[in-house]
Amino acid sequence: MGFLDMLIDAARQVPSTADVLRAVHLLARRIGSAELEAWADRELSGYPDDGHVPSYRGPFHSEAHVRYRRVVGGIAPGLAPLPPTAFAEELRESKLMRVYEVSVVDPVDDLDDLVRVGAPLVRPWGGVQIDLINRLIDIGGLAVEPGHTIAAAETRLAGDRVAKVVDSVRSRVLGLALGLERVAPDAGDEDGPSTVTPAMHEVIAKTLV
Template sequence: MSRLATLIDQAADGSRSLSDVIRQVKILAARIGDDTLARWATNELNGYGQDQDLPEYRARRHLPARGTWSGPGGLSVPGQVSPAGIAEDFLTIFSTEFREPVAELERLSTGDRDPMIKWDPYQVNEYDRRTRNGEGGARIELLVLSEAWLVVPRTMLAGILDKIRTRVLDLALALEDVAPDAGEPGGPTVADHQLGSVVQTFNITVNGDGANIATGEGARQRSTVKKGDLADLVRAARELGLSAEHATEFGAAVQADGGVVGARTRTFVERVRVGAIALAGDVAANVAASGLLELVAGFSG
């Protein structure tokens, strides 16, 4: 069985450890000579450092919080800790990023109950102080907040892991379509235009960087766009096969993301890549998706 066939089978098997799947990606990355893909696989296996940018599926999310209020005579009252009205500068205590290795996320997602992240004493005391001063939140009269924690829904963790698994599966299927022997010893590398286009699309979709992309064979032309020119971006998107309506939608997504490959742009490009958005002419969906990401790189400069 080929390396790609093995990767496809493992990624499609929900009972298979995601760590095993990503180790296969690491081997694939080494053999096709793509350092960015290898670095992504390493980060997923080892976890992301505090100074590293996170893929959008691991980005900061707001979570429900629970706490315990204490009072005279050992009174203890559990309840929900509300973020309502709390100033923006302190709202981060109700959120977290997900920097853990996939193996740890897998373990947490299959536990007997939802994992918890305890607030440190300063956060507990500061929240209690703000509620007593009428600065938002919720308090219980005559009681003080003695401890609090974020609750991480296991379904959320499962969703993060499923996104990773699906993206690996999509990558392997796309590679199998253009280079079935990718990942074999002595096989093709990212120097091959079609293979390189597929991998760079994956890298940009995951990392949101502005790396240049070769659109691959089958593209009618290599579209370019003037930096910061939204009308030119929409024009170039139409040259890649989008209708006027979809090109305008693409421009709006890029603009909403601040001119870079953000969540809305990724979602739009993914719709193009899977064929949910029809294209004019003979441009292949994966080629158009790569081209759109390249346009964003030019738009952002």
């Protein structure tokens, strides 16, 4: 069985997406594709928080949940949804609504763990975001119960959306292996090609879109 056959089987059957990507990393090294190697590295280690992510990693619309601080009674127990409609109408098309957007920058190992237990991806809000929201409450830009401010908040991306990101990664690996099998069936083998041909590059480029 050749390397690409093993990679096809892994993409379809191996539970760990990280293990599948480590095989892609080895393939990239053997065929001399720095582009493919960099993609596998980013998927394994995660993307920069402020950098570009592939379209299959977002940004996605998500839900916001907040913990209120009450003038009387202190911090309220539990988290409550904060729908976009709570914001003044003139703010609903503003950049402020980016608090409802999530780009999935996490390593695939972390995503696999979330998928395994069916949990959402959670992004806590920073102090600057919370201060801004509380100022909006003060001036009437955000409707909350009288005497309430926000003590903490987080953005949640549903577990099924996280699962789709992982599926997209695995589908790209499968497409890569099947595509290379057509144009360079011995790619990845120890005695296979050590440089990327134009046909191989075309397959790789489609994988990374």
